[in-house]
Amino acid sequence: MLEHLELFFKSIFIDNMVFAVFLGMCSYLAVSKKVSTAVGLGAAVIFVLGVTVPLNWLLDKYLLQDGALVWLGPEYADYNLGFLSFILFIATIATMVQLVEIVVEKFSPSLYNSLGIFLPLIAVNCAILGGSLFMQTREIPNLGLALNYGVSSGIGWFLAILAIAAIREKIRYSNVPAPLRGLGITFIITGLMGIGFQSFGGMLTGDNEPPEPTEATTAKADSKEEEKEIKKEIEDEKRTVSYNDVINK
Numbered sequence: 001m002l003e004h005l006e007l008f009f010k011s012i013f014i015d016n017m018v019f020a021v022f023l024g025m026c027s028y029l030a031v032s033k034k035v036s037t038a039v040g041l042g043a044a045v046i047f048v049l050g051v052t053v054p055l056n057w058l059l060d061k062y063l064l065q066d067g068a069l070v071w072l073g074p075e076y077a078d079y080n081l082g083f084l085s086f087i088l089f090i091a092t093i094a095t096m097v098q099l100v101e102i103v104v105e106k107f108s109p110s111l112y113n114s115l116g117i118f119l120p121l122i123a124v125n126c127a128i129l130g131g132s133l134f135m136q137t138r139e140i141p142n143l144g145l146a147l148n149y150g151v152s153s154g155i156g157w158f159l160a161i162l163a164i165a166a167i168r169e170k171i172r173y174s175n176v177p178a179p180l181r182g183l184g185i186t187f188i189i190t191g192l193m194g195i196g197f198q199s200f201g202g203m204l205t206g207d208n209e210p211p212e213p214t215e216a217t218t219a220k221a222d223s224k225e226e227e228k229e230i231k232k233e234i235e236d237e238k239r240t241v242s243y244n245d246v247i248n249k
Contacts, residue, residue: 013156016197017157018156018157023125032161032164036111037114037115039162041119045158049154053150054146056088085133092132093128131150135149168186
């Protein structure tokens with residue numbers, strides 16, 4: 001349970017697709033002029049990531065990894081289909097995006113028209129593919145954590161585009177300098193928001209904990225203890241000498 005919670009909050013705040021690794025910036029900047037369209041696209045990204053990351057985990061586990069085909073027989077244990085990762089991952093993502101596009105067009109034509117070309121472009125959104133590739137490189141151990149990672153990564157991207165859309169709606173009534181209007185002030189706000197999201201890193205990963213002692217620190221500690229012992233022996237000798245002097249007198 002703790003492992004799931006740690007991965008969930010870390011994927012939202014520390015490893016945020018937009019603010020940490022700058023993936024999905026095209027649709028993040030283009031569709032964030034209104035909150036309504038940002039919510040629609042963000043929900044679509046959550047759904048696509050929540051479905052494609054677990055599916056691609058299964059493909060990676062039972063098809064693409066080195067020796068993954070051993071379930072077909074011992075003669076297939078030496079096969080490695082890792083070179084097909086990009087092709088299969090993108091095929092899975094494109095299939096899910098087509099499904100989302102059909103559903104949105106059927107039940108919300110206004111949202112479909114407002115999203116325009118950016119809805120089918122989710123298939124080539126680097127944040128979607130990045131979620132599957134990060135899942136593969138980080139070697140997520142089971143399907144449950146893969147689902148958790150996909151959904152939490154989508155929520156992180158959703159929060160990012162929702163926040164910038166709300167700010168851009170309000171900033172229309174602000175006195176922004178002419179050279180910074182439009183994308184200029186948007187990039188500045190995105191950078192400040194990224195700093196804000198990254199500030200959660202210490203709270204979630206325990207970076208404020210004292211570092212574990214290394215060989216150098218233990219050696220320094222031993223040398224300090226030896227110095228203390230030597231000083232103590234010298235003081236004891238001085239005390240015994242002064243005591244003997246008193247007795248002789």
